[in-house]
Amino acid sequence: MSVLAVTRLELRRLVVRPLAWVLAALSVAQLAGRFMLLLQIFIANQIRLAAQPGGPGYTDLVGVPMLSSILTSGILPMLPFGLAELALVVVPLLTMSSLAGERSQGTLPLWFAAGLPAWRIVLGKYLALMLWLTLWLAITLAMPLSLAHGITLDWGKLASATLGLWLMLAALAAIGIACSSFASHPAIAATTSLMLGLALVSVNVGAMMAGVNNGFFNWLSMNAHLDSMIRGLVSSADVVWFLLVVAVALALAAQRLAAERERG
Amino acid sequence: MSAPTAVLQLDHITRHRAGRPAVTDLSLRLDAGQVLGLLGVNGAGKSTTLAMIAGALIPDSGAIRLNGQDFLEQPELARRAIGWLPERAPLWPELTVSEHLDAHGRLRGLTGAGLAQARSKIIERLELGTLSRRLASVLSQGQRQRLGLACALLHEPDLLVLDEPANALDPVQVAALRTVIREQAAAGTAIILSTHLLAEVTAACDRVAILHEGRLRYDGAIDGGDHKALEQTFFDIAMRGNGSDDRMQAA
Numbered sequence: 001m002s003v004l005a006v007t008r009l010e011l012r013r014l015v016v017r018p019l020a021w022v023l024a025a026l027s028v029a030q031l032a033g034r035f036m037l038l039l040q041i042f043i044a045n046q047i048r049l050a051a052q053p054g055g056p057g058y059t060d061l062v063g064v065p066m067l068s069s070i071l072t073s074g075i076l077p078m079l080p081f082g083l084a085e086l087a088l089v090v091v092p093l094l095t096m097s098s099l100a101g102e103r104s105q106g107t108l109p110l111w112f113a114a115g116l117p118a119w120r121i122v123l124g125k126y127l128a129l130m131l132w133l134t135l136w137l138a139i140t141l142a143m144p145l146s147l148a149h150g151i152t153l154d155w156g157k158l159a160s161a162t163l164g165l166w167l168m169l170a171a172l173a174a175i176g177i178a179c180s181s182f183a184s185h186p187a188i189a190a191t192t193s194l195m196l197g198l199a200l201v202s203v204n205v206g207a208m209m210a211g212v213n214n215g216f217f218n219w220l221s222m223n224a225h226l227d228s229m230i231r232g233l234v235s236s237a238d239v240v241w242f243l244l245v246v247a248v249a250l251a252l253a254a255q256r257l258a259a260e261r262e263r264g
Numbered sequence: 265m266s267a268p269t270a271v272l273q274l275d276h277i278t279r280h281r282a283g284r285p286a287v288t289d290l291s292l293r294l295d296a297g298q299v300l301g302l303l304g305v306n307g308a309g310k311s312t313t314l315a316m317i318a319g320a321l322i323p324d325s326g327a328i329r330l331n332g333q334d335f336l337e338q339p340e341l342a343r344r345a346i347g348w349l350p351e352r353a354p355l356w357p358e359l360t361v362s363e364h365l366d367a368h369g370r371l372r373g374l375t376g377a378g379l380a381q382a383r384s385k386i387i388e389r390l391e392l393g394t395l396s397r398r399l400a401s402v403l404s405q406g407q408r409q410r411l412g413l414a415c416a417l418l419h420e421p422d423l424l425v426l427d428e429p430a431n432a433l434d435p436v437q438v439a440a441l442r443t444v445i446r447e448q449a450a451a452g453t454a455i456i457l458s459t460h461l462l463a464e465v466t467a468a469c470d471r472v473a474i475l476h477e478g479r480l481r482y483d484g485a486i487d488g489g490d491h492k493a494l495e496q497t498f499f500d501i502a503m504r505g506n507g508s509d510d511r512m513q514a515a
Binding site for chain 2: 002005006008009012013016017105106107109110111112113114115116117261262
């Protein structure tokens with residue numbers, strides 16, 4: 001019950017905060033622009049693509065690229081960002097105030113005084129953020145799905161990519177909350193969370209550029225795990241990687257909060 | 265015949281903050297209907313003591329009992345049994361007065377019709393009706409204090425913890441606050457309030473405890489409005505730090 005009370009309060013605060021609406025409006029507008037461009041390219045090439053046996057279809061050229069630029073970065077580098085790229089910036093901005101904001105405005109002790117264990121506070125706040133992010137993902141998906149009645153969709157591939165994106169959002173939100181639990185100010189939390197997100201996405205590329213071709217860096221990279229799901233391949237190892245990131249980040253946040261209550 | 269169980273019992277609690285002792289070996293007992301004024305100069309350890317009683321801080325050592333139960337072992341006891349108004353009434357700026365009451369009610373375990381009833385009652389009692397749709401960010405300091413007090417009283421706690429409740433209130437608001445304190449005490453709520461104002465203690469409390477450098481230097485009843493004697497004791501302790509144990513009285 002108390003987790004739901006925290007979620008409800010956090011959701012309410014998220015909804016009345018202008019930042020969440022501004023981020024939603026700007027990102028959805030940008031994604032709508034991307035959708036129109038992808039659709040234009042698909043229609044322009046439809047006859048040529050139809051002639052290719054096993055060639056890319058609407059799902060490959062419009063549906064999945066709405067979620068991530070992984071498939072289109074080589075062939076369509078000038079398009080606006082997909083949801084995955086936007087999430088690297090949007091999620092840290094959404095999560096920055098979740099605990100650092102409470103700390104800077106002095107409301108954090110109110111949670112402790114309500115007799116709530118730290119993990120319930122962290123989990124309640126996380127669930128509220130995940131509801132917002134799931135809605136954001138659903139709105140993005142609604143664009144390519146709006147044409148589903150007249151087009152053959154590869155539902156399996158789209159579901160796989162959606163799961164990958166949802167897990168990515170879950171991991172970034174957990175990292176954001178962990179950063180917020182350690183930071184004294186929301187801006188510090190946002191910056192740290194952004195840097196960590198970027199590092200996790202590009203750690204394998206960075207290692208390769210430095211001449212290190214190590215399996216560990218590949219395993220550590222978020223893109224390596226997201227990539228296969230974007231291409232329609234769901235493996236339990238990739239799902240477990242994301243769940244591990246979520247669990248570790250939330251446990252760190254809860255640990256930090258509990259220590260704060262003890263240390264004062 | 266055994267004595268009734270104390271609403272609040274502090275047994276030798278000690279707490280360090282920023283590497284120095286903020287509260288040392290503090291023991292206190294508070295019964296239902298009693299109003300205890302915690303008096304001390306700035307930095308005496310009043311807010312730290314109240315934060316520990318409210319459950320927002322954990323003591324380094326010692327025990328806190330709430331209605332006879334170990335509060336440190338069962339922190340969820342705070343949920344229904346304690347109402348806390350911290351110093352400067354921290355509020356969520358993006359929520360309205362009414363939303364604050366709902367949020368605090370839910371966190372304290374109130375739901376549905378019970379929550380709606382408690383909210384209406386406290387809004388009427390503390391005259392928050394005209395403010396109920398106003399955002400906390402635009403409230404005056406006095407209004408913030410009133411909302412903080414409403415949040416602390418909403419779930420009808422057994423123990424009310426008020427940290428400098430009269431701060432930033434005008435004389436009319438101070439009088440109204442004293443009325444609320446007296447009404448709550450008459451209804452059986454144990455109340456502990458901190459202040460550095462002697463007048464506040466003598467007007468609202470029936471017992472006073474004086475803290476100095478984290479130690480309890482005096483604990484006694486306020487007898488017959490002998491404010492001069494209390495004032496002398498306070499200044500002795502605050503100026504010379506000589507609140508000797510031999511002056512400490514049993515409450």
